[in-house]
Amino acid sequence: MKCPRDGTDMPTEKLHDIEVELCPQCHGRWLDLDELDKLESSVPSTEEERRATVMFGERPSDLKCPVCGKPMTAFDYRAHAVVVDACTEHGWWLDSGEEGRVRDIIAERVRDLGRKYSAESGWHRFLGGLHKPKR
Numbered sequence: 001m002k003c004p005r006d007g008t009d010m011p012t013e014k015l016h017d018i019e020v021e022l023c024p025q026c027h028g029r030w031l032d033l034d035e036l037d038k039l040e041s042s043v044p045s046t047e048e049e050r051r052a053t054v055m056f057g058e059r060p061s062d063l064k065c066p067v068c069g070k071p072m073t074a075f076d077y078r079a080h081a082v083v084v085d086a087c088t089e090h091g092w093w094l095d096s097g098e099e100g101r102v103r104d105i106i107a108e109r110v111r112d113l114g115r116k117y118s119a120e121s122g123w124h125r126f127l128g129g130l131h132k133p134k135r
Helices: 034-042 097-132
Strands: 012-014 016-023 029-032 055-064 071-075 083-087 091-094
Touching: 016 034, 029 034, 034 091, 034 097, 055 083, 071 097, 091 097
Parallel strands: none
Antiparallel strands: 012 016, 016 029, 029 091, 055 071, 071 083, 083 091
């Protein structure tokens, strides 16, 4: 398979126990359709914590799918400042370092959900205390 960014042959490598294609020139990675979910699930979390819109602000990409050659779609991954390119039929292109940002974003979402749950629980306890009859 050829790199969609620079045309270099891409050998397979292991990334968090996922076989992905790595460009030795630009260090981008090609993940098949199911492999982005596998990368996200490499962060300790539940499926519910990871669920949300993956593709935000979709626009035409300058890159072509290395599998079928069709133009890909660029988007902001989960509405963060990480631009990922996708072929909806074949997979995802992550530029160098973006796999780490994907994992960071999922870990951040898990932390944020934990804080939200804690704050909501505290608020409900507070509100419950307001409704108790005084003795």
